[in-house]
Structure formats: structure tokens, C-alpha cells
Amino acid sequence: MKTELLFQVSNVGNSTNILWHDCPIQKRDRQQLLQQRGCVVWLTGLSGSGKSTLACALSRSLHARGKLTYILDGDNVRHGLNRDLSFRAEDRSENIRRIGEVAKLFADAGLICITSLISPYQKDRDACRALVPEGDFIEVFIDVPLHVCEARDPKGLYKLARAGKIKGFTGIDDPYEPPSSCEIVLQQQQGNGFKSPCEMAEIVISYLEEKGYLRA
Numbered sequence: 001m002k003t004e005l006l007f008q009v010s011n012v013g014n015s016t017n018i019l020w021h022d023c024p025i026q027k028r029d030r031q032q033l034l035q036q037r038g039c040v041v042w043l044t045g046l047s048g049s050g051k052s053t054l055a056c057a058l059s060r061s062l063h064a065r066g067k068l069t070y071i072l073d074g075d076n077v078r079h080g081l082n083r084d085l086s087f088r089a090e091d092r093s094e095n096i097r098r099i100g101e102v103a104k105l106f107a108d109a110g111l112i113c114i115t116s117l118i119s120p121y122q123k124d125r126d127a128c129r130a131l132v133p134e135g136d137f138i139e140v141f142i143d144v145p146l147h148v149c150e151a152r153d154p155k156g157l158y159k160l161a162r163a164g165k166i167k168g169f170t171g172i173d174d175p176y177e178p179p180s181s182c183e184i185v186l187q188q189q190q191g192n193g194f195k196s197p198c199e200m201a202e203i204v205i206s207y208l209e210e211k212g213y214l215r216a
């Protein structure tokens, strides 16, 4: 006797016979509640470029305007979810993939999800972009030259990398691929140094405002 499946199940990766469950409360309902639109603000740049500082400035400023944000910081996520990952290329890719998937969930929850990780490879960033609806992935390149990051060296890691005590350090003996096209580039002003973290945050917030992410 032939057994009919009651539901259309599928196989995804190594997960077999799985079924997607929908809920009547959807993203648009959550966005209505929060009076904002869920999206991913993806900060990328070298170690020491100011990603974490900008993420906090952005979160603070948006919070003050009554907007719900959440920061996924590479360093922090590596303390938990991604603690099994190293800094070799495959593990960095997996780090980025997982953070992209989590960011997708936060954006679907209606939050403005700010990610702050080096994310050195273009193809991995592009893959994360492809996870969310068109327009909802806002890639922000903090374009600070290596020599400036190295002079800042707040954790002393560049010094250790130069001394050969850390192998495969981004910018020293591991690649960083700058975005070929992204929504926002924050860079040094001609002869003026860098904008303050608050000024940078305002640039990103103006973009979000203009694109309608700060209303439902």
C-alpha cells in the first residue's frame, strides 16, 4: 500500500524531511508594532578601523530615537555561538555565514541589526546580502588604511602579528577584500582626519531615514 505524505517536506543540507511552519503574525506586523523596518547594517573593515565603536554609537543614537537595534559583534559572537571557529579562511567564512543567518532572523523580527565583524571576503558578504530582501542589507565600509589601524592598535594585536606571534592576521599576512560596491563608504577626509563616531553614525542614520527604515 502506498503511503501518502500529509505535508510537503523537504531536504535542506543535511536536514531531511523538514517542513517550514508559517505564523499568521508576520514581519509587517512586528514592524507596525515597532514603527520601523527590519534591516541589516553590515559594518566591515580592518581590525581597529572603528567597527565596534561605530556600532555602539549607532545603537545609542537609534535607541534615543526609540528604534530597536541589536549588535552582533564578531568578537562577542566568538565568545559563544562561534567559539568553535578559528581565523583560518574556512572558519572566517563560517563565522560570517552564521552571523549573516542570525542577522537575517533579527531583521525578520523587525530589528535594525548592526553587525560588526571584519568580514574580509567579498563573496561571504555577498552571500549574507542574498539572505535578506533587496535593499535590506546596508553594507558600510569603514575605510581606514592599515597604517592608521596599526597605529591605533588598541589591543596590541598588530604588534604581535608583526612580531610573528599571531599568524594569519588580517591586513598583515591574511587578505582583506574591500567592498567593490556598497551602500556607504566612511573614509578619511582630505587633510581633516576622520569623522567622529557620532558623525559617522549620523551618516548611516540619514541613509536609514531616507530609505524609510525608521518608520513602519
Ligand SMILES: Nc1ncnc2c1ncn2[C@@H]1O[C@H](COP(=O)(O)OS(=O)(=O)O)[C@@H](OP(=O)(O)O)[C@H]1O
Binding pocket: 046, 047, 048, 051, 052, 073, 074, 075, 078, 087, 091, 092, 093, 095, 096, 116, 117, 118, 119, 120, 155, 157, 166, 167, 168, 169, 170, 174
Ligand atoms: N588572525 C586574526 N585576524 C584578525 N583578527 C583577529 C585575529 N585573531 C584575533 N583577532 C581578533 O578577532 C577580531 C575579529 O573577529 P571577526 O569575527 O570580526 O573576524 S572575521 O570576520 O571572522 O574575519 C578582531 O577584532 P576587531 O579588532 O574588533 O576587528 C581581533 O581582535
Ligand SMILES: Nc1ncnc2c1ncn2[C@@H]1O[C@H](COP(=O)(O)OP(=O)(O)O)[C@@H](O)[C@H]1O
Binding pocket: 045, 046, 047, 048, 049, 050, 051, 052, 053, 054, 152, 154, 194, 195, 196, 197, 200
Ligand atoms: N571615528 C574614529 N576616529 C578616531 N578613532 C576612532 C574612531 N572610531 C574608533 N576609534 C578608535 O579606534 C580604535 C579601534 O576601534 P574599534 O571600534 O575597537 O575598532 P574595531 O572594532 O574595528 O576593531 C579604538 O581605540 C577607538 O577608540
